Amino acid sequence: MRAEPIAPSLRKGRGRPDLWALAHDPDPERALTGELKPPLDDREAVMEAFRCLECGGPYAPAPCTVACPADIDVPGFIGAVARGQVERAAAIILEANPLGGTCARVCPTEVLCEGACVLEAAGQRPVDIGRLQRYAVDQAFLRGLDPVLPERPPNGRRVAVIGAGPAGLACAAELARAGYAVTVYDERPEVGGLVRYAIAPYRQVRDPLPAEMERLVTLGVTFRLGFRIDSPERLAAVADTADAVFLGVGLGEDADVRYEGDTLEGVWKSLAFIEALKTGRRPPVGERVAVVGGGNTAVDVAREAVRLGAREVTVLYRRTAAEMPAFRHEVAEAEAEGVHFAWLTQPVRLLGTRRVTGVLVQYMRLGEPDASGRRRPEPVPGTEFVLPVDTVVLAVGQRPRAEFLQWIPGLRLEHGRIVRDPETGQTTHPRYFVGGDAANGGATVVEAVREGKIAARGIDRVLSGAGRGVS
Ligand SMILES: Cc1cc2nc3c(=O)[nH]c(=O)nc-3n(C[C@H](O)[C@H](O)[C@H](O)COP(=O)(O)OP(=O)(O)OC[C@H]3O[C@@H](n4cnc5c(N)ncnc54)[C@H](O)[C@@H]3O)c2cc1C
Known part of the structure; x- marks a missing residue:
């Protein structure tokens, strides 16, 4: 990873709001939810897209694409935006990342795609890749364009996904496209996991999660929200309905670090x-x-x-x-x-x-x-x-979901992380796969997406007889 650049919003001429003014807005609602990276309009998006050198080619992908954990063809979608092909741009993004609209808002682009942009290396402002990605996906959803990709025919196999956070949603999308019948369970009333309930509101409150979920429903994914798997019996009942189970359960509550006086009000x-x-x-x-x-x-x-x-x-x-x-x-x-x-x-x-x-x-x-x-x-x-x-x-970190995980016989944990085969996401219990925070100990949304996709492909490999377990 490259050395971190200066905060882009502190750079001059960035076209982003003044941070102090934004955070101290006299309107309390605007102060809390005023976006650090506001949307681009049509004109701004096209002008920004034209700044992209569309580097990379058949033998060497562009540095921004290499830096994207979700493998988005960045120059490909930016070129489509420049040509006014918003639906094509959104399809490129959503094929690689079903949470492309969310990631456009919450990804630390400064250290990922934008940090790798060749313009940055040349001492210029990098292409505003995050906001261009947001523009493409938002516009596609807004204009009712249908970037849903064709499905493979149903293969008769079922997968239970526990957790509707980024890892679970990415895994579900990939499996549904491959012909699996997928049911996603989550204890929360809404999808998104920490995106909905923990990521700062000046990055994302809720949207575009409902549209991203709707797209999964169109792909055939079933959601059981407000469904907490709170006993070994309930877990067994869910697991019995499926050929494989994906654990996208993330981490649990805050770490239990105690200070004298920590039960005081406030x-x-x-x-x-x-x-x-x-x-x-x-x-x-x-x-x-x-x-x-x-x-x-x-x-x-x-x-x-x-x-x-x-x-x-x-x-x-x-x-x-x-x-x-x-x-x-x-x-x-x-x-x-x-x-x-x-x-x-x-x-x-x-x-x-x-x-x-x-x-x-x-x-x-x-x-x-x-x-x-x-x-x-x-x-x-x-x-x-x-x-x-x-x-x-x-704010001293989160702890693993120890009680839940002990209900899965043979599941091995190391330092609180579920042990898995990095190539398939398969755990030490052969029917269970994992990705996201539960396995990596807490990282980013786009990393959880990447791991959800890896596990979906792992499930496909293992269920079709080509897989291997974790030693
Ligand atoms: C405060 C905070 C801010 C962050 N900010 C950013 C950011 O700006 N950008 C970024 O990229 N990343 C950020 N992250 C990290 C990012 O949110 C996580 O890496 C990502 O959400 C992990 O996705 P996941 O799917 O593995 O788990 P989660 O998002 O935690 O989702 C797990 C889901 O599983 C459900 N679940 C768990 N157990 C059960 C059960 N027994 N029954 C039913 N449902 C269950 C949970 O309710 C939850 O909905 C932040 C994290 C925190 C804590």
Whole structure:
């Protein structure tokens, strides 16, 4: 992966909104949902498409296509946009990625396709691939164009997909196109998994998930939403209806990291906090918010707190910017919106009687490398100070769905991730396949799409007798 470029929205002449103004919009709804990457209109899309050099060819695919985990033929769809062939562009995208409209909004394009764009290497602004992809898919859906691809005839085999997140939806689409009867089960009332319930609202609230789901229904996929597989018996009953089961169950709740005082009012776990604001129940954050963590979720939560009206938002991270797992361009964007990063700090305990009023914070220093290869943070004695707060959000990662997974006999986990054959997605239980966060430990939507597709092809290979298991 290339070195991360400067945050594109911080570049001049980008045609994107001013970050500070967007995050501090006096209209609370617009502040929260105002899009970081707003849609292109027809004229902008064609002009942007003409900037593409359409590099790559039969012997060497374009760098943007190589960088796309979903294998989208990027120059191919951009060329179609330039020629005004929106339906063709959408078909190219959706054939490779049934969540092409969602990924156009939520992908970290800065480190994927756009980061690989040859214009970027030449010191110019890369082609706005994400927004062009969004334009093509949105327009196709909007104009009622039908980019659904022809099906292969039904083959009489059935697959149960557990989880309607990106991995499950991608797997279901690929299998349905290959002639399988697919039923997708999800405990939630809506499809999308974390896209619907966790990804920041300034990237995507809901749309275009309903249209993407509709397209799967047209392909023949059956959905059973609001259906929680909550017992070994229910799992067995679902598995009995199918020749293979795909586990697209993602990860579970926030990791159980405890701090003294974490049951005080005003202390949130990240997923509950984000789900509340994405489903219209805005958490009252007050003036001062502390976010604990160093991943992309912590940065998202901090930016959301700014949009909810907090005046001082501080991210407490126990290492330095160099070790922070969050994308650098997103840290830069958060800083531009007014988020303060307190490097080398960690909470000792949360203070207050009924409601949280402060965090006792301690400074850290970096010692020897730990098992992860990163230098281990160590507390510096005598450096404690009180950070006054109205709200604390703990964003320290998610844990695996341990209880559910133990109902599958012989299923092996390593460090909480389901062990699988990387070429087929097959687990150590031969009828179960996996992809997405449950297997990779938490990555991106487009990575989950890629793994859902791999597992669908693996299921096809194994059910047609050409497969192999995991040793
Ligand atoms: C706060 C946050 C922000 C993120 N932001 C981005 C971003 O901007 N861009 C990006 O690319 N990625 C982002 N990600 C990562 C991305 O959302 C995930 O990598 C992706 O959603 C994983 O897809 P999945 O299908 O594996 O799992 P999930 O999206 O978690 O979907 C799993 C689904 O399975 C269902 N399920 C689980 N168990 C059961 C059961 N027993 N019965 C029925 N249903 C069940 C769940 O309810 C859920 O709907 C973010 C993640 C988080 C936490």
